[in-house]
Amino acid sequence: LVFSVRIPRMAVNLSDPYLPGAISLFEQLDKHLIVVLRDGRKLIGYLRSIDQFANLVLDEVVERTYIQKYYSEISHGILLIRGENVVLAGELDDSIETGQIKVSIDELNRIEQSLEQSNNDVQGGSSSKNDLPLDEPY
Amino acid sequence: LQLPLSLLRTAQNHPMLVELKNGETYNGHLQSCDTWMNIHLRDVIFTSKDGERFYKMPEVYVRGSTIKYLRIPETVVDMVKNEVQEVRRHQKDMHKQKKTYGGGGGGGGRGGQSNRGGRGGGSGGRGGGGRG
Numbered sequence: 001l002v003f004s005v006r007i008p009r010m011a012v013n014l015s016d017p018y019l020p021g022a023i024s025l026f027e028q029l030d031k032h033l034i035v036v037l038r039d040g041r042k043l044i045g046y047l048r049s050i051d052q053f054a055n056l057v058l059d060e061v062v063e064r065t066y067i068q069k070y071y072s073e074i075s076h077g078i079l080l081i082r083g084e085n086v087v088l089a090g091e092l093d094d095s096i097e098t099g100q101i102k103v104s105i106d107e108l109n110r111i112e113q114s115l116e117q118s119n120n121d122v123q124g125g126s127s128s129k130n131d132l133p134l135d136e137p138y
Numbered sequence: 139l140q141l142p143l144s145l146l147r148t149a150q151n152h153p154m155l156v157e158l159k160n161g162e163t164y165n166g167h168l169q170s171c172d173t174w175m176n177i178h179l180r181d182v183i184f185t186s187k188d189g190e191r192f193y194k195m196p197e198v199y200v201r202g203s204t205i206k207y208l209r210i211p212e213t214v215v216d217m218v219k220n221e222v223q224e225v226r227r228h229q230k231d232m233h234k235q236k237k238t239y240g241g242g243g244g245g246g247g248r249g250g251q252s253n254r255g256g257r258g259g260g261s262g263g264r265g266g267g268g269r270g
Contacts, residue, residue, distance in 0.1 A: 037206070039161070048139050055142040055175075059215075078215060080142050081207040082175065085159070 025050045025089065032092045033058070037085050038134045042066070044092065045079065054083035065108060067115065070101050072108040087134070140218065146171050146208065148218055154179075155209035156200060161187030164198055175202030 028047050035043045035056065042065075045058035061076040103111070139145070149168055156164045156177065166179030177200050184193040 039159075039206070049142050049145065051141045051143065057139070057142045057145055076209055077212055078210045079207050080146060080210055082202075082205050085206050 025054060025056075028089065028091060032094060033089050034064075034092050035081065035089045036087045037081070038087055039085075043076070043079065043081070045076075047089070051083075054086060056081045056083065056086065056089070066100070067108055067112050069099065070103050070108055070111055072103055072105045074105065143171075143173065143175065145210065145214070145218065146175070146177075148221070149210050149214040152211055152214050154211065157206045157209075158200070158204045159206050160204075161206075164200065166198060169197070172202075175205055176200065177202070177205075177208075 025047070029050070031047055033045065033047050035045070035058065037043065041063055043058065043061050043063050045061035047056060048059045049057035056079075058079045058081065061079045062073040063076055064071050064073050140148070146168070150170060151167060153165065153167050156166075156179070158164070163185045164179060164182050165185070166182035169178040169180050171177045179198045179200070180196065182195045182198045184195060184198075185191070
């Protein structure tokens, strides 16, 4: 008789031999991730490789830009991202319906322009962008 | 797969796109790179952040610390896969030539090395943790 026991995920993390006391990206390999960069970009792709600086190699990358409930995607192929530029990386659950609508890049630009116009009419100020960037470009 | 910087080393002589932290992009063939991600590109096209200005330059040296990301062509990855297969085939041939008794064990040991891509990152991390 063979019993299969489900080991809780926390127990597995504590016994991680590679980075004791630290959180490793090792378990995220080959997973579908969203990576947010310091300039506010959101890159979605499969994590293929990591190193001690958290430099990432992502495969089948799309850069997604959101305006309210609309988004558009730009393909980037394979990216090697320098670790210091990464704010966070999170596992994507592709089965979750977000209710967000994918549009073409041109369509998204049009939506953005029409929003800026209506904002200028009402407030005369810039629309609140939830995006980063954290740094000034240098 | 391999570590990110070894993938970069494998991509030498291939065209690639480098985006810097300031948003400027450099398109060129990778001549060489080092452990700090400093890169030397040949036949480079520079695009300004606003996408308005373009310059052509025969060669460019970019300091690794200024890089945001590099876009690597898919042909490099295919080449890596083929290289790994070539290395394994070469090792098998070497063992056949030697005909040593420990060839089977040695082959098994070296077969384990293909996983070093992931564990290499891990052992690098151990070192990084010690230094931190």
